[in-house]
Amino acid sequence: AQNPITLRQFGTGVSNINAVAQKCKEDLGITLEMTAMDSDAAAQRAVTQPNSYDIADIEYWILKKVYPSGVIQPMETSKLKFYDKVVPLFKTGKLLPDSVIAQGTAPHTVGYVESKDAKTFTTSETEFFTMMPTIYNADTLGIRPDLVGREITSWADIMDPAFKGKASILNIPSIGIMDAAMIMEALGNIKYADKGNMTKEEIDATIDFLIKAKQDGQFRAFWKSFDESVNLMASGEVVIQSMWSPAVAAVRSRGIACKYQPLKEGYRSWGGGLGLASHLSGAQLDAAYEYINWYTSGWVGGYLNRQGYYSACMDTAKEFMSADEWGYWIEGKPAQGDIMSPEGQVMEKAGAVRDGGSFEERMGKVACWNSVMDEDRYMVRRWNEFIAA
Amino acid sequence: MHREPRSREFYVLAIFFALFVVFLYGPLSAIVVLSFQGPSGGLTFPLNGVSLHWFANLLETQAVGDFGGSFRRSLALGLMVMVVTVLVSLLAGLAFRRKFLGATPLFYLAVASLVVPSIIVSLGIGVLFQQLGLQPAWYSSAFGAHLTWTLPFGVLIMFAVFNRFSPAYEEAARDLGASSWQTFRHVVLPMIAPSLIGVGLFGFSLSYDEFARTLMTSGTYNSLPLEIYAMTTNVTTPVLYALGTVTTLFSFLVIVATVGAIFFLNRRRTRA
Amino acid sequence: MVAVTESAPIATAARTRKPGSPLAGLSAYLQALPLFLVLGVFLLLPLILIAIVSFWDYDFAAMYPDFVTFNYTETLGSWVTWKTYLNTLKFAAIVWVITLFVGFWVAYFLAFHVRTASMQTVLFLICTVPFLTSNIIRMISWIPVLGRNGLVNSALVEAGLVSAPVEWLLYSDFAVVLAMVHLYTLFMVTPIFNTLMRIDRALVEAARDAGASSWQVLTNVILPLAKPGMAIGTIFVVTLVMADFSTVQVMSGGQSASVALMMKNQMSLLQYPAAAANAMVLLVLVLIMVAGILRIVDIRKEL
Amino acid sequence: MTKAAEIDIASVSKIYGQSTAVHAISLKIPAGTYCCLLGPSGCGKTSTLRMIAGHESISSGDIRLGNTVVTDLPPARRGTAMMFQSYALFPHLDLVDNVAFSLKMKGVDKDERRQKAMDMLRLMQLEAYATRRPAQLSGGQQQRVALARALITDPEALLLDEPLSALDPFLKIRMRAELKRLQTSLGITFVHVTHSQEEAMALADLIVVMNDGRIEQAAAPRVVFERPATAFVARFMGDHNVISGRAASSTNGAVTLDVVNGGQFTAQGAPIEAGQPVDIAVRTDRVRIAPTGVPGLGFTGIVSNIEYRGSTVKLSIDGAGIEDFTAILDDAAFFEQTIKVGDAVPLSWGEADAIVLGRIPI
Amino acid sequence: MTKAAEIDIASVSKIYGQSTAVHAISLKIPAGTYCCLLGPSGCGKTSTLRMIAGHESISSGDIRLGNTVVTDLPPARRGTAMMFQSYALFPHLDLVDNVAFSLKMKGVDKDERRQKAMDMLRLMQLEAYATRRPAQLSGGQQQRVALARALITDPEALLLDEPLSALDPFLKIRMRAELKRLQTSLGITFVHVTHSQEEAMALADLIVVMNDGRIEQAAAPRVVFERPATAFVARFMGDHNVISGRAASSTNGAVTLDVVNGGQFTAQGAPIEAGQPVDIAVRTDRVRIAPTGVPGLGFTGIVSNIEYRGSTVKLSIDGAGIEDFTAILDDAAFFEQTIKVGDAVPLSWGEADAIVLGRIPI
Numbered sequence A: 001a002q003n004p005i006t007l008r009q010f011g012t013g014v015s016n017i018n019a020v021a022q023k024c025k026e027d028l029g030i031t032l033e034m035t036a037m038d039s040d041a042a043a044q045r046a047v048t049q050p051n052s053y054d055i056a057d058i059e060y061w062i063l064k065k066v067y068p069s070g071v072i073q074p075m076e077t078s079k080l081k082f083y084d085k086v087v088p089l090f091k092t093g094k095l096l097p098d099s100v101i102a103q104g105t106a107p108h109t110v111g112y113v114e115s116k117d118a119k120t121f122t123t124s125e126t127e128f129f130t131m132m133p134t135i136y137n138a139d140t141l142g143i144r145p146d147l148v149g150r151e152i153t154s155w156a157d158i159m160d161p162a163f164k165g166k167a168s169i170l171n172i173p174s175i176g177i178m179d180a181a182m183i184m185e186a187l188g189n190i191k192y193a194d195k196g197n198m199t200k201e202e203i204d205a206t207i208d209f210l211i212k213a214k215q216d217g218q219f220r221a222f223w224k225s226f227d228e229s230v231n232l233m234a235s236g237e238v239v240i241q242s243m244w245s246p247a248v249a250a251v252r253s254r255g256i257a258c259k260y261q262p263l264k265e266g267y268r269s270w271g272g273g274l275g276l277a278s279h280l281s282g283a284q285l286d287a288a289y290e291y292i293n294w295y296t297s298g299w300v301g302g303y304l305n306r307q308g309y310y311s312a313c314m315d316t317a318k319e320f321m322s323a324d325e326w327g328y329w330i331e332g333k334p335a336q337g338d339i340m341s342p343e344g345q346v347m348e349k350a351g352a353v354r355d356g357g358s359f360e361e362r363m364g365k366v367a368c369w370n371s372v373m374d375e376d377r378y379m380v381r382r383w384n385e386f387i388a389a
Numbered sequence B: 001m002h003r004e005p006r007s008r009e010f011y012v013l014a015i016f017f018a019l020f021v022v023f024l025y026g027p028l029s030a031i032v033v034l035s036f037q038g039p040s041g042g043l044t045f046p047l048n049g050v051s052l053h054w055f056a057n058l059l060e061t062q063a064v065g066d067f068g069g070s071f072r073r074s075l076a077l078g079l080m081v082m083v084v085t086v087l088v089s090l091l092a093g094l095a096f097r098r099k100f101l102g103a104t105p106l107f108y109l110a111v112a113s114l115v116v117p118s119i120i121v122s123l124g125i126g127v128l129f130q131q132l133g134l135q136p137a138w139y140s141s142a143f144g145a146h147l148t149w150t151l152p153f154g155v156l157i158m159f160a161v162f163n164r165f166s167p168a169y170e171e172a173a174r175d176l177g178a179s180s181w182q183t184f185r186h187v188v189l190p191m192i193a194p195s196l197i198g199v200g201l202f203g204f205s206l207s208y209d210e211f212a213r214t215l216m217t218s219g220t221y222n223s224l225p226l227e228i229y230a231m232t233t234n235v236t237t238p239v240l241y242a243l244g245t246v247t248t249l250f251s252f253l254v255i256v257a258t259v260g261a262i263f264f265l266n267r268r269r270t271r272a
Numbered sequence C: 001m002v003a004v005t006e007s008a009p010i011a012t013a014a015r016t017r018k019p020g021s022p023l024a025g026l027s028a029y030l031q032a033l034p035l036f037l038v039l040g041v042f043l044l045l046p047l048i049l050i051a052i053v054s055f056w057d058y059d060f061a062a063m064y065p066d067f068v069t070f071n072y073t074e075t076l077g078s079w080v081t082w083k084t085y086l087n088t089l090k091f092a093a094i095v096w097v098i099t100l101f102v103g104f105w106v107a108y109f110l111a112f113h114v115r116t117a118s119m120q121t122v123l124f125l126i127c128t129v130p131f132l133t134s135n136i137i138r139m140i141s142w143i144p145v146l147g148r149n150g151l152v153n154s155a156l157v158e159a160g161l162v163s164a165p166v167e168w169l170l171y172s173d174f175a176v177v178l179a180m181v182h183l184y185t186l187f188m189v190t191p192i193f194n195t196l197m198r199i200d201r202a203l204v205e206a207a208r209d210a211g212a213s214s215w216q217v218l219t220n221v222i223l224p225l226a227k228p229g230m231a232i233g234t235i236f237v238v239t240l241v242m243a244d245f246s247t248v249q250v251m252s253g254g255q256s257a258s259v260a261l262m263m264k265n266q267m268s269l270l271q272y273p274a275a276a277a278n279a280m281v282l283l284v285l286v287l288i289m290v291a292g293i294l295r296i297v298d299i300r301k302e303l
Numbered sequence D, E: 001m002t003k004a005a006e007i008d009i010a011s012v013s014k015i016y017g018q019s020t021a022v023h024a025i026s027l028k029i030p031a032g033t034y035c036c037l038l039g040p041s042g043c044g045k046t047s048t049l050r051m052i053a054g055h056e057s058i059s060s061g062d063i064r065l066g067n068t069v070v071t072d073l074p075p076a077r078r079g080t081a082m083m084f085q086s087y088a089l090f091p092h093l094d095l096v097d098n099v100a101f102s103l104k105m106k107g108v109d110k111d112e113r114r115q116k117a118m119d120m121l122r123l124m125q126l127e128a129y130a131t132r133r134p135a136q137l138s139g140g141q142q143q144r145v146a147l148a149r150a151l152i153t154d155p156e157a158l159l160l161d162e163p164l165s166a167l168d169p170f171l172k173i174r175m176r177a178e179l180k181r182l183q184t185s186l187g188i189t190f191v192h193v194t195h196s197q198e199e200a201m202a203l204a205d206l207i208v209v210m211n212d213g214r215i216e217q218a219a220a221p222r223v224v225f226e227r228p229a230t231a232f233v234a235r236f237m238g239d240h241n242v243i244s245g246r247a248a249s250s251t252n253g254a255v256t257l258d259v260v261n262g263g264q265f266t267a268q269g270a271p272i273e274a275g276q277p278v279d280i281a282v283r284t285d286r287v288r289i290a291p292t293g294v295p296g297l298g299f300t301g302i303v304s305n306i307e308y309r310g311s312t313v314k315l316s317i318d319g320a321g322i323e324d325f326t327a328i329l330d331d332a333a334f335f336e337q338t339i340k341v342g343d344a345v346p347l348s349w350g351e352a353d354a355i356v357l358g359r360i361p362i
């Protein structure tokens, strides 16, 4: 198909994948220009250079900061072909009707607005969606089973003196603070009223705890990007750290034992989606909708699932995955044959079972989301203190 | 052939210098070695097989990012910066040969441009464009940001050049009937040409590798350093090292060619 | 080229300026104008804007024009700021001392011990090559060298010098300093080399003749005369270190902070007014440091 | 190449900021003259020359070349050509292009200008080096290139600022002869700045002695030497002893003066009121070692220094209130006697060898 | 400050890479002598001086100072002090510190060394400038500082490389006298490099004329002047005409030679085999304008140039197969006649004024 329209999309390398642009060109004829950047740059790009992109591929917690600045226009759910297929987690915060809503900046809390030009979020479903969710996952501790030498069951285990100088957490404040919160609670140090929206005192307690741990030499490093976490683990610098599922896979693909360790307190989750730049209108806007509808129609979903992330429209993605793949990645079943990466390399041998089990087991045990708190300014200041300490 | 004996100081310093070179090249050689990792090799030692896989991979489209596009942008930007740096520095150098109102403040503004932390310049230009509602782009805002970094170098070099440039040559030319333009074109320009080439290469290489000042000013598309940085956050394969190896090799070749040219020219000059 | 054509005629007219020729007076201004415009638009204006923004209010989502001073009071009132500044100054001091030491000896070797000009050029260029490759790649190339299982540690362990890998090689202040020295030494070598090359060799002989040992020649003649170069190199290195964020971030494994990193974190979290206030404080500090150095040497004369 | 122009400098001053480098000097240099501007460092020679050339603006006064007032003309339109002290040859051009430079500026086409430049180089016996760069030439060769480059403009006057100062003494003497020969054959006006008396004497038709921005004397070399106008000139030319004192009496075209704490001397000159300060000059090469018959034409002093000069010997003598009185003796005459430093010797000179010097008003 | 040392240079060579700058020269400079190394540019003067000073390694041969072989000693342990051509004053130090430099190197404490330096500056009449930097001084003052700095080391020999070349001629003569006075009063050996014959003549007890890395003559000034050993020396000293030809016959301590395409001349000297090439020297100041009575002691030639020199006039004459023959005439004698360029004049000289020159083996 020939389509004169070009859409410019930016985001982190997690989802700004060239293969998507290629496939989009094939299927729609739309030229997709993708710029990959680190998460810091992405946040700034979204707010400070709103004319430099058409599609923003960002996370929900940063959307909480970005949306009020008016650079993203809400999308009409009526124009979203697969809106109905979106996993309920993004609409209500519940995976299953009886799930407990996890703490923090859950996607549905920043998912809807009242009107086209509202600057504040609503709590319930409306016809205006701030972003179309695309990708999400549940993070936990990754471990080197060959080097930890014992059973890991809790976030608290990362503080085990045995791992002194061999542990790591994330150094993105909105994410790292939630890691810390999980650890604090697991240790029984504190019980947050809402760890996704801490009070100043809770922030102080948490940061003070982190500072002490840091000064005691518990941490080897703090990582900020995907590759750092992979390298830390693969090189043996760190044996236990907060980690992403695909990062675990990346370590394993090098023949190094690495486990995505489910923990009894549950997961820290995150989600991302596609937002429309405010300046879009007319044919461009139509093309953007067309693109988003294509994005959620399954091919990309399959691709993301195969990387170890989850697609927001599971039903459509399923159509683009083999039964074995679906079984391995989503249902938690042992692989029948070799499991291949999207690039065609063997990721797991036949018989392997995915750590953490099925989609529902994982996403059903989300304890909190990456968060922007009311006391964000204070928290960031204190986080800087932690890093400087 | 009669050779002067060397002092002990020479040998001590020669060893020091050699160690410095090892220090400079050590890590680079580590990535050179690692770029020959086997297909399942990672970013750290130990080596996991030996192959040219990652060099071949460098030529293919990566999972994310666009080396080719960002390389072309950085090349174009570097060339633009080079040309403008040469022109503006040259003009400023000419201006500073004379007294004019504001010469000293302007000079210190140039020095300030050199010492203001890059990230502040980046932030400032980013905010400026945002407030003015302008579209930042590698060829506008990033271009300006790079100039604030390359121009002070250019101006300082031109300053040094004209400090040592005898006005007698220009007077001789004027005396021989050259107009001001002819004097400039036929005398001043050829005489300072090597320095201008120096300013140009300096401008290019400073721009080509500038990271902090591009961070908030590049607009829609990444420059090569931004792209490499973004890649480091996602790419976990030695293809990065292959890129490092290739770029190092490239600059090495440029330098070898330059040295070769200098030797060649010197030889020809002395033979003539 | 057009710009040159227009203004070049005056290039050479310094001595022949006649009263009553308005163009002659104008030309210097025309020639200086492009520089002023570029720096005015891309340096002065942005800095003014940052100064303004540093007084604005903000929340987690956006900034609001206002005149508040809490960005400064929060910045200056926090022990983190002071600690971070101290930490940054510590890096600056350590890196300065090392680059000055290394840079001086390298430049001294090149200028005084390498006999032919062509060998000087070749050796100098050998030092330059790494500086033409990507800073980012150069920085991360240290990781496989210094890591727990990196080249150095493997060698040490294998040689039996240590029983367990040395931990502080990577993700430490040591690593930060090492990488900075690696990145910035050339900025010290180049200006020192330039000044050393301009020292009249007869001065060294005069000193020897007066009975100075090699060491005394160095301390009494060469070092004092190399001061301008060292000052210019110092300006480069100190400002580069003060402004650095990526090296600190990557090489300390996020365990250490610098002023620019703190600013960048604030920027990443869209706290621009706070970042702007920080920027102003950093800017003032850097300018004071440079002004201090410029009091010692007149770089306009020494260039 | 035979046109020559008179240079007329009328009350010309040069003021740099607050300080005056040249004080309203007036000077006529007849067409075809070899004129040397002579004087100590900083006396304003270069400033004067550069004003003639047009490389320095004239603060006040006027300069005429031939019939044209050139005060406000640019250098190239004055009919002068300048040879710079360090030659200022263009380092990036070979000799042909250096010499052909002015033709190129005029738009003369390549073949023609190279032809003419080669002719000029041939004249200077440099054709073998035509394709060399200036850096590959010796000092003397460079100088000839500079001359060629200046002369190809076919000037009415050639201006030279210390053209010989960069050469070694051997070469200096050779190039001096060449310059003189060239000027004679071209017939154009040369204005040559130097601070060497010897050079000026050897070359000039007209020597202009400057001091502190003023002209002390402008005259033929023999006049400057034999009849220095002022004490400064006499001292600067170096072949006269200057004796300062106060006039005692004047008679018959002769003045008698008293030296403070010293003797009494007589010199030829117009009468001067008694008590007025007066300077006289005594030619160093006319001083003999012999008691004087006539009072006032000699004294006895102590030898303080002896300098051998080859065909002559220079004695420095102190006495009669005079310090560093110089006597130049023929070597043969000197070596007949045995004079040592510290000896007392009687000195005398002829009536015609002592003259009264003038003073210039400041 | 009265110790002086003999300098003995034995077969000393200096080789730079492939080329030999000094060819196995041997020379004895007696203690307390003022020795001038004289020669054209590039002849090896500086190299020789620097080998004595120890700033240049000696490629072969030995140098002895007093009783010590200094060949392998560092500069400061040789008992020599050097004064550099452009003075090499330390630009970052004031005069006191410049002069006190060597004392500081020796570890003399601050007060004492400043005291001594001030004494030395007082001796040089520079105490008023003690706190200035060298850049704030005139050339002559700088030179005196350089001297002070060298002399404070109390050397046995002072080595000077063209100490006067940067000065204007006026100052040059004054500083020359000062140098000579200083050497006489200190009594130490001075070795002074120059390429000015005049300077060497005025100053030296011993003139060493060098050419192309070899010594052509080492003798007292009068000997060098009156009996130049070789054609090179005669030409270089500039006060002799050199006439080259082939020996025709030798008798009675006189040699007759034929000039190619020219006349026949006679000169005093040892017999030379007929047909051998021979050079003779004729003193320029002994040439008279008068027909010669004795054949071989004169010729008639055409005046090609006349240079006025004040008390003398220099004539250049071509004829009898000789180009650029020089005659120096007394001004009075010259101006009595009317000689112009192009005139044919008869020249003659005395028997004792023409001597046969030697040749040095290469």
Ligand SMILES: Nc1ncnc2c1ncn2[C@@H]1O[C@H](COP(=O)(O)OP(=O)(O)OP(=O)(O)O)[C@@H](O)[C@H]1O
Pocket (backbone or CB within 6 Å): D016, D017, D020, D021, D039, D040, D041, D042, D043, D044, D045, D046, D047, D048, D195
């Ligand atoms: N561009 C200038 N600005 C200020 N003063 C100047 C300038 N050029 C020359 N002078 C001063 O004017 C005076 C005369 O200088 P000028 O160069 O004419 O002397 P000079 O006779 O050529 O001396 P020298 O023999 O040293 O070349 C000096 O005192 C000099 O310092």
Ligand SMILES: Nc1ncnc2c1ncn2[C@@H]1O[C@H](COP(=O)(O)OP(=O)(O)OP(=O)(O)O)[C@@H](O)[C@H]1O
Pocket (backbone or CB within 6 Å): E016, E017, E020, E021, E039, E040, E041, E042, E043, E044, E045, E046, E047, E048, E195
């Ligand atoms: N460092 C060096 N390397 C190579 N050749 C040299 C060096 N120094 C001098 N020479 C050569 O040695 C020869 C003698 O040089 P030297 O400096 O002794 O001459 P000089 O008599 O002092 O000449 P000048 O009067 O020009 O100072 C010259 O041909 C010179 O080119």
Ligand SMILES: NCCCCNCCCN
Pocket (backbone or CB within 6 Å): B205, B206, B209, C131, C132, C133, C134, C135, C186, C187, C190
């Ligand atoms: N990586 C940047 C390379 C730019 C060249 N820098 C040379 C600096 C010399 N002062």
Ligand SMILES: [Mg+2]
Pocket (backbone or CB within 6 Å): D045, D046, D047
């Ligand atoms: Mg002058």
Ligand SMILES: [Mg+2]
Pocket (backbone or CB within 6 Å): E045, E046, E047
């Ligand atoms: Mg020499």
